[in-house]
Amino acid sequence: MNIEFDVYKQKLNEVRPALDDLAASLNVEGLRNELERLHAMQEAPGFWDNPEKSQKIVMKTKQTENKIENYENMLSQWDDLMTICEMAAEEDDDSMLPELKDGFQQLSADMETCRLSTLLTGNYDRNNALVSFQAGAGGTEAQDWCQMLYRMYTRWAEAHGFTYKIMDYQEGEEAGLKSADIVIEGENAYGFLKGENGVHRLVRVSPFDANARRQTSFSAVEVIPEIEDDSEDFEIKAEDYEMQVFRSSGAGGQHINKTSSAVRLIHKSGIVVSCQTERSQFQNKETCLRMLRSKLVEIREREHLEKISDIKGVQKKIEWGSQIRNYVFMPYTLVKDTRTGCETSNVNAVMDGALDPFINAYLTCNATGNWVTK
Numbered sequence: 380m381n382i383e384f385d386v387y388k389q390k391l392n393e394v395r396p397a398l399d400d401l402a403a404s405l406n407v408e409g410l411r412n413e414l415e416r417l418h419a420m421q422e423a424p425g426f427w428d429n430p431e432k433s434q435k436i437v438m439k440t441k442q443t444e445n446k447i448e449n450y451e452n453m454l455s456q457w458d459d460l461m462t463i464c465e466m467a468a469e470e471d472d473d474s475m476l477p478e479l480k481d482g483f484q485q486l487s488a489d490m491e492t493c494r495l496s497t498l499l500t501g502n503y504d505r506n507n508a509l510v511s512f513q514a515g516a517g518g519t520e521a522q523d524w525c526q527m528l529y530r531m532y533t534r535w536a537e538a539h540g541f542t543y544k545i546m547d548y549q550e551g552e553e554a555g556l557k558s559a560d561i562v563i564e565g566e567n568a569y570g571f572l573k574g575e576n577g578v579h580r581l582v583r584v585s586p587f588d589a590n591a592r593r594q595t596s597f598s599a600v601e602v603i604p605e606i607e608d609d610s611e612d613f614e615i616k617a618e619d620y621e622m623q624v625f626r627s628s629g630a631g632g633q634h635i636n637k638t639s640s641a642v643r644l645i646h647k648s649g650i651v652v653s654c655q656t657e658r659s660q661f662q663n664k665e666t667c668l669r670m671l672r673s674k675l676v677e678i679r680e681r682e683h684l685e686k687i688s689d690i691k692g693v694q695k696k697i698e699w700g701s702q703i704r705n706y707v708f709m710p711y712t713l714v715k716d717t718r719t720g721c722e723t724s725n726v727n728a729v730m731d732g733a734l735d736p737f738i739n740a741y742l743t744c745n746a747t748g749n750w751v752t753k
Contacts, residue, residue, distance in 0.1 A: 381473050387483055388464040391457060397490060398457060404497040407450055414443045442505075442566050449493060456486045495739055496567060498746045502680070503604030504570030508563045509546075509673055514555065515578070515597035520588075522555030524581045525598040527730060529559055532575070532600070534732030541565035546666060547641075547653040554587070560653065560670070562605060569604040574718075574741030575734070576602040577703030584709045593709055597702065606673040615672060621645045622664065627655040642667050650674050704737070706730075719744045720751040 417440040420426065427433050460482045467475045499505070510532060514525035536543050546560040563572065578599050585594040623643040641655030642663040652674065654666040706726060707713045714729045714737075715722035721740035723729060729737075744750050 381467070381476060383476060384464050384467045384479070387479050388461065390483065391461050391464065394487070394490065395457065397494075398453060401453075401490065401493055401497070402450060405446060405450055405493070407447060410443055410447050414440065414447065417443060445566075449489070453486060453489050453493065456482060456489070460486065491739070495742050496570075498742045499567050499570035501570065501573075503606060503677070504573070505567055506569045507565070507605040508569040508572045509601075509603050509605050509670060510561050510563055510572065510575075511599075511601040512556065512559045513599045513601070514551070514557050515599065517594075517596050519551060519553045519555065520585050520594050521596045521598060522551030522553075522557055523587070524555070524579075524596040525557070525559075526551070526555040527581075528579055528598055528600060529556060529561075531730050531732055531734070532563075532572075533561070535734045536563045536565075536568075536732075538732050539565075539571075541568055545656055546670065547655055549653075569602065571738050571742075572602045573604075574738060574745065575600055575703075578701045580702040580705045582705070582707045582709065603674055603677045605669070606676045615646075615668060615675070619647050620671070624660060625655075644668070644671055646671060646675070648675075648678075716740065718750055 417436060420436055421433075421440065426436075460479060463475050463479050463482070466472070467479075512525050512529050514521040533543055541563050542565065543561045543563045546562060548559045549557040551557055578597055581596045581598075583594065583596075584591050588594065621644070623645070624639050625641045625643065626639050627641040640658070640660040640663060641653065642660060643651065643653040644664075644667045645651050650671065652667045652670040654663040654670070657663045657666055703718060704714065704716045706729070707715075708726060712724050712726045713722060714724075714726055716737050719737070719740035721737050723736060725733070
């Protein structure tokens with residue numbers, strides 16, 4: 380009998396309490412009761428009379444079903460792996476070991492993902508994420524870095540089953556991009572990405588420098604939740620912002636209307652939002668107003684303000700000393716978060732969207748308060 384089966388049986392017995400703890404953290408019984416209530420609502424007469432309300436209930440039903448299904452799948456995985464251990468002991472069959480190893484690794488990864496989701500307890504953690512990219516000073520070099528960050532986050536979104544929609548994309552003059560706004564859609568998109576908000580610093584040999592000198596570049600990433608605020612005390616008045624229209628350009632290809640249908644709104648607080656991806660000027664304006672509302676509501680709640688009019692525009696400089704993460708390509712390779720201490724030398728993987736270690740470290744530090752002292 381291969382002793383490794385006994386080792387894995389012990390490991391499975393050790394993780395079982397953590398699996399039970401997840402059921403409590405997720406409130407699985409509460410989710411089942413909620414699912415019954417949601418199903419009853421959908422079966423009630425006149426459910427589809429209000430399409431907007433009914434669609435939200437359908438979405439919440441699917442999200443609740445997914446949470447229950449994910450937990451039940453982990454229980455099933457645990458049972459299957461324990462069965463493999465017992466069968467291997469009875470039959471003295473080493474051929475089951477690779478399946479056992481792969482299965483335990485998958486179960487551990489699924490449990491970690493589930494554990495992290497239980498840390499997403501903020502008011503807007505379940506919402507879509509509005510992600511903005513802004514190149515810092517430095518011209519083409521900074522704009523190229525900004526586009527690299529854009530690619531990194533869209534790759535991350537695709538790898539995790541999220542979808543994203545381009546709202547605005549302002550190309551750089553020679554390369555890269557000056558700024559861009561996207562919406563990453565999916566449950567917990569904001570919760571997972573909220574820690575990515577801040578300045579990102581790159582150190583590399585510039586491909587735009589004929590003398591191959593080392594350059595430092597900065598770009599800012601802003602992450603806020605997409606918020607639907609229907610409260611009566613919230614109102615964006617026409618006199619609170621300036622509206623500009625311009626010709627659409629940049630990413631989007633044939634789906635971008637080349638007439639002057641793109642819209643930019645400049646709020647009196649200094650917040651600027653743009654949209655150029657809808658077909659008409661009216662649609663772009665409505666999208667801008669939703670983006671502006673989300674930004675204003677997020678700032679109001681974060682700064683504990685009573686009124687939107689209390690918001691004062693504060694622009695953090697995109698420069699040295701304000702970065703949340705350093706990306707070093709030269710003279711060595713290292714990506715290191717200044718807040719959590721999480722680091723990796725595999726910069727290529729990170730730039731291809733492998734951000735989970737940094738996201739997981741941020742969520743864990745946020746929950747425990749164990750931040751790295753800068």
